[in-house]
Structures are given as C-alpha cells and as structure tokens.
Amino acid sequence: MRVRTATGHAPGKIILFGEHAVVYGQPAIAAPLLAVQVRVEAAPAAPDAGLTIALPALNTTIAVPDLTESSESPLFDALAYPAQLALRALRVTAPPDLALTVRSTIPVASGLGSGAALAAAIIRAVCAALDSPIADDALNPLVYEVEKRHHGTPSGLDNTTIVYERPVYFVRGAPMERVAVARPVTLLVADSGISSSTRVTVGDVRALHEADPARIDPVLARIGALVHEARAALETGALVYLGALMDKNHALLDVLTVSSAELDRLCAAARDAGALGAKFSGGGRGGNVIALVDAAHADPVAAALREAGAVSVLQTTVEPSG
CATH class of the missing domain: 3.30.70.890 (GHMP kinase, C-terminal domain)
Structure with missing residues (x-):
C-alpha cells in the first residue's frame, strides 16, 4: 500500500453557553479555540513496521492493532481507535506501514475538547497519508464515535465545533447552524x-x-x-x-x-x-x-x-x- 507524508490538525473549542443542558435536547453555542491545536505528522515507515503513533511529550509510542482488535486502555481510545476508524472508512483491511507523531498545545481534561481534536487530527492525517483526504461531513461522525468512547453519552457539540472550525448553534439530533x-x-x-x-x-x-x-x-x-x-x-x-x-x-x-x-x-x-x-x-x-x-x-x-x-x-x- 502506497503511503505519503501528510499532516492533520484540529483546534480546541470553548462552549460559550448551554453545556450539560445540551445533552437533554436544549441548544448550546460553542466556538473553535484556534490558539491551541493538535497537529499530527504522518510519514512512511519501514516495510512491515505497521502503524505506530508517537507522543513525544509523554515519551510514548503505541502500535495500532489489527482493525478487529480493541482494548480498554485510555491510550487505545485516544490514539488507536481513531486510526482504526479512519482505516475502516477507507476500507483498508490492515494497518499500513505508517508512523504518526502527535503534538498538542491543548490541555487535557480541561473542557477544551482535547479528545475530539486529537481524534480529528489523527483521522485527517491517516486519510491524507493514504491519499484520500476526508471531508468534514464524513469526519464528524467518526470523531463522534471516539467521543462516545471517552464520554459515554456526549452531545456531539465538541466534535461538530472542532471539525467545522466555526461558531455553531447546536441542538442534538438537528442540523448544525452557524452563528x-x-x-x-x-x-x-x-x-x-x-x-x-x-x-x-x-x-x-x-x-x-x-x-x-x-x-x-x-x-x-x-x-x-x-x-x-x-x-x-x-x-x-x-x-x-x-x-x-x-x-x-x-x-x-x-x-x-x-x-x-x-x-x-x-x-x-x-x-x-x-x-x-x-x-x-x-x-x-x-x-x-x-x-x-x-x-x-x-x-x-x-x-x-x-x-x-x-x-x-x-x-x-x-x-x-x-
């Protein structure tokens, strides 16, 4: 499988109004926080190296397992699962020889959408590296699937704001509206x-x-x-x-x-x-x-x-x- 050098990125987000109530069908307003970003660099790896994801800030590298494998590990949910979703969306049946490097300026567990941004950047990088850039409308539901792994019953607000990178008026289950x-x-x-x-x-x-x-x-x-x-x-x-x-x-x-x-x-x-x-x-x-x-x-x-x-x-x- 041919792979190429590519990048994926995504910003943080801030909820301006309506958090928590949005889970119960009420509206919310959020905006992208462009001052903080996740950036993922993808590069071809040696033959049979498989797909790896490195986080230099944590001195950690993980290998993405076969697409049928899963794990309860938080690192799997944050890193490997988004990569698997990208490959499934492209109908790729096995991890390619590809090395991803993740760098982020978004604080973790601070309400700025770090999990959704990481997922969006990884999926974008994987798809671009396989010469199949993903459209926002296709990316958004994939990032939402990752959000469900993180949060259980997310509203969809984080992924929507981060993927489309614009202020949004959001009601769960309704079309997104721009503010x-x-x-x-x-x-x-x-x-x-x-x-x-x-x-x-x-x-x-x-x-x-x-x-x-x-x-x-x-x-x-x-x-x-x-x-x-x-x-x-x-x-x-x-x-x-x-x-x-x-x-x-x-x-x-x-x-x-x-x-x-x-x-x-x-x-x-x-x-x-x-x-x-x-x-x-x-x-x-x-x-x-x-x-x-x-x-x-x-x-x-x-x-x-x-x-x-x-x-x-x-x-x-x-x-x-x-």
Whole structure:
C-alpha cells in the first residue's frame, strides 16, 4: 500500500453557553479555540513496521492493532481507535506501514475538547497519508464515535465545533447552524489547573435528573432559553447583555452541582476586575473559566484571574462572521 507524508490538525473549542443542558435536547453555542491545536505528522515507515503513533511529550509510542482488535486502555481510545476508524472508512483491511507523531498545545481534561481534536487530527492525517483526504461531513461522525468512547453519552457539540472550525448553534439530533457574530467577542480563557472528567460530571447530572426530574427539567429549560437569548446577542453585538447571560448560565450550572468553589472564585475575580461576564466552560468542577472582556481592558482582568489562582490565561477573539 502506497503511503505519503501528510499532516492533520484540529483546534480546541470553548462552549460559550448551554453545556450539560445540551445533552437533554436544549441548544448550546460553542466556538473553535484556534490558539491551541493538535497537529499530527504522518510519514512512511519501514516495510512491515505497521502503524505506530508517537507522543513525544509523554515519551510514548503505541502500535495500532489489527482493525478487529480493541482494548480498554485510555491510550487505545485516544490514539488507536481513531486510526482504526479512519482505516475502516477507507476500507483498508490492515494497518499500513505508517508512523504518526502527535503534538498538542491543548490541555487535557480541561473542557477544551482535547479528545475530539486529537481524534480529528489523527483521522485527517491517516486519510491524507493514504491519499484520500476526508471531508468534514464524513469526519464528524467518526470523531463522534471516539467521543462516545471517552464520554459515554456526549452531545456531539465538541466534535461538530472542532471539525467545522466555526461558531455553531447546536441542538442534538438537528442540523448544525452557524452563528453570525456581529462584533468581535474577546474572551479570556483561564485554566483552573484542576482536571475533571466530563464523563463523570455528565453522569452526575444524569443521576440528578433521574432522581428529581420535576426540579431539574425547569433548570435545563431555563438554560435553553438563555442560549436563544445569547444567540440573538451575538448576532446583534449586544455584548453587555451577553456578559449578563454568561453570569446567569454559570449560576444555573451551579444548581446542577457542576461548578466548584475554585471556578466560582475565578468568575467572581473576573467580574470584580471589570469583565462583562464570566462562567465556566465545559464539563465543570475543573477546567476553564471564560470571561467576556473589552479588548482594551483585558490585561487587568487577566491579572486578576492569575491572582485568584488561574495557572494560565489565554486571550482569544471570536471574529465577526456572516
């Protein structure tokens, strides 16, 4: 089988509004985080070397098994399984002699979509190396299959935002809709330094919902209504109102028990320093807080976030779009 040198890449993502409620049919809005990326380089390997995937940052290399083989290993789920899906999509029956090298600037277990981005980049690299570049519409369901290995019952929001690399309004099971952003939206992404499992937080919200749907369903519905308002604010450039909606979304997520004292402290520090609004983004109980700021006054808010315990603060802008 002929293989060639190729690359695959994918960005991180941030959820602007609607996490957790999106699992129950409510809308959510997310945007790609282009400042962090996964990049996978593919190169032909020696005859009979098979398909290997190296992570220099972890000093680790794994061999991708035959397409019928599986494993419960997290490394298999993150690395080998996406490669297997790519080969199956191309109707390749055995791993080719191909060496992949993975480099990423996306923090793991921080709500920035590292798992979906890794899967997308690996599948893109494998397909390109076999001279069969994959279209986004074909890639997205494959990355969703990997997300199910990671999270159990994912909404599909991460893979959709990362694969298409544009702000999206997402309802589970409905066609993706693009969000038309009227004005630049400047965000600070503050890493709490606390790792958290999305699978666990999604499962805890599910247990909460099953135990008391009469109390939790209205909370989920209020989050959904808030997302509708947020889309309108983005499309009209009403950034002050958008910030207030972020604050409300964070408070509702706290009712679902997926915030934490550390995340609450970071949000409060951002608001006190002049942010228009703040909330955590992702699964919760760790990961990242996002703060909406005036670009000209981002530095004092970033400093306040670091003072409050953020291990890093990244500035990003969601650009206007049609």
